[in-house]
Amino acid sequence: MSTSIQIGRLMGIPIRLHITFLLILPVFAWIFASNTPMFGFADVMPVSLRYALALSTAILLFTCVLLHELGHSYIALKHGSKIQSITLFLFGGVSSMEEIPRNPKVEFKMAFAGPAVSLLIGTVLLIIYELFRPASLPSDPYLRLIWIIGYINITLFVFNIIPAFPMDGGRLLRSWLAGRMPYIKATQAAAGIGKMFAILMGIFGFLTAAIGGFWFILIAFFIYIGASEEEKSTAVNVILEGVKIKDIMSGDVKTVNSGMSVEELVEIMFRLKHMGYPVVDNGELNGIVTFTDVLKVPKEERKNVKVSQIMTKELITSKEDDDAVNALKLMATNNIGRVIVKDDKKITGIVSRTDILRAVQLLE
Structure with a gap:
């Protein structure tokens, strides 16, 4: 049984929703409905409006993730790479690409395009909020929605440029290193930094587990596995070069x-x-x-x-x-x-x- 469903195509790329996305969407909506200002709508009445705003925020959040992935895909398509699909799932979005370009300059542009989209969306929305926000809280719930989406996009930008695979920052680091050393050594160095970052984040999560640090442990595990897989995949590709x-x-x-x-x-x-x-x-x-x-x-x-x-x-x-x-x-x-x-x-x-x-x- 397929674990994802296709909902349409953008730029000729199939857009899919993973089953984990369908499960997490109502969870995000509930979180936004339960949180107080400025990260939620718990004070909004009637209840129907509260949950409508919360669901809209969750949908817009994942729409921004999709736009982030389309940023990567646009640059990839422009330089001749083929994108097989974009899938939204529990932790965000993933572009399924035939091959990451070996050209450091192209990889740098492609890696930075996604975070740049998030930064642009976040900046524009926060400027709109500042222009129209009231002098005191609680703000208009619709403006609050704009603030939440803007703030999260800025956070996504910062998180994604962390120099650790599988985040975009890991690819930015590799592309910079690949201009100064062999590609496989650049990958190993970037992956090593990513693993070290994951270990430090895991230790921090363990020490703060009592106050919600569990999420840092989960993210650290995700980063460590991603860095290891990228290192192995690149090594195999380089080793098999020229083999028919x-x-x-x-x-x-x-x-x-x-x-x-x-x-x-x-x-x-x-x-x-x-x-x-x-x-x-x-x-x-x-x-x-x-x-x-x-x-x-x-x-x-x-x-x-x-x-x-x-x-x-x-x-x-x-x-x-x-x-x-x-x-x-x-x-x-x-x-x-x-x-x-x-x-x-x-x-x-x-x-x-x-x-x-x-x-x-x-x-x-």
């Missing part, structure tokens, strides 16, 4: 036919020790079937169910001369474990995640 799929693929491809029963397929898997097979009928590739597909069929029914009923017909394929790192991206993007290698309609090989990781280990 034909260099690491398995040329001896075992295939099955669509009329075979799932029970027969399980016997082949047990004998050959492969977890996925192209489905070929009369020399034509019709799909791929994996152990994951087999698990969907109850054991007592496998004798009567055919491979054609469980195989995946929408194939993800590559060519022999494609870069190995592109195959890894295809697997990550489509959540699959192997890619079929084709030359026109003929299967020439198959490359799995295991093949790529083995190549990385050998090249290291």
Whole structure:
């Protein structure tokens, strides 16, 4: 089951809402409805207006997060990168990009574009508030909404330029370092700073746990994992530079036919020790079937169910001369474990995640 739903497209980019976003939105609305001025509307009457303002604030907040991500995406598109989607989830928004540009200047522009959007929105809204705000509190609730969104956007700007992955500041730092040292060393240095920052934030959260420091521990964990993943991902990409799929693929491809029963397929898997097979009928590739597909069929029914009923017909394929790192991206993007290698309609090989990781280990 998909964990996100698409609500539209902007600049040709699919905009999605993750299930965690749908869960957190009413929580944010309740927080704004419960807080007193200037961070909430607890004093606003009638109650219906209070919750309407609170829900509007929550929606506008995530709209600003979307605009932040669109800032990144606009610069990325302008420099030839492809954006597969933007997803709003529990902690904010994420742009799914095919590849981060290696050009330090381009990465700097792209990383700064998001925080710049937040800074612009926050500055404009706070200026509007200052121009129209009353002399004393409590202020007009509509002006208060403007102040809250403006203040949070300024906070987002400050938080995002912290020099730690996965925040934009980590990418800003890497782009600056990459102009002075090899890209992989720049990533390692930026990731190291991010991890150190996460550790310090975690310690602070632990010491202040009694007064709400738990959130600092959660954010610290998020930063540490993000820095580690960025470091690993960059290392793999650099190691695989120049490696072609034909260099690491398995040329001896075992295939099955669509009329075979799932029970027969399980016997082949047990004998050959492969977890996925192209489905070929009369020399034509019709799909791929994996152990994951087999698990969907109850054991007592496998004798009567055919491979054609469980195989995946929408194939993800590559060519022999494609870069190995592109195959890894295809697997990550489509959540699959192997890619079929084709030359026109003929299967020439198959490359799995295991093949790529083995190549990385050998090249290291």
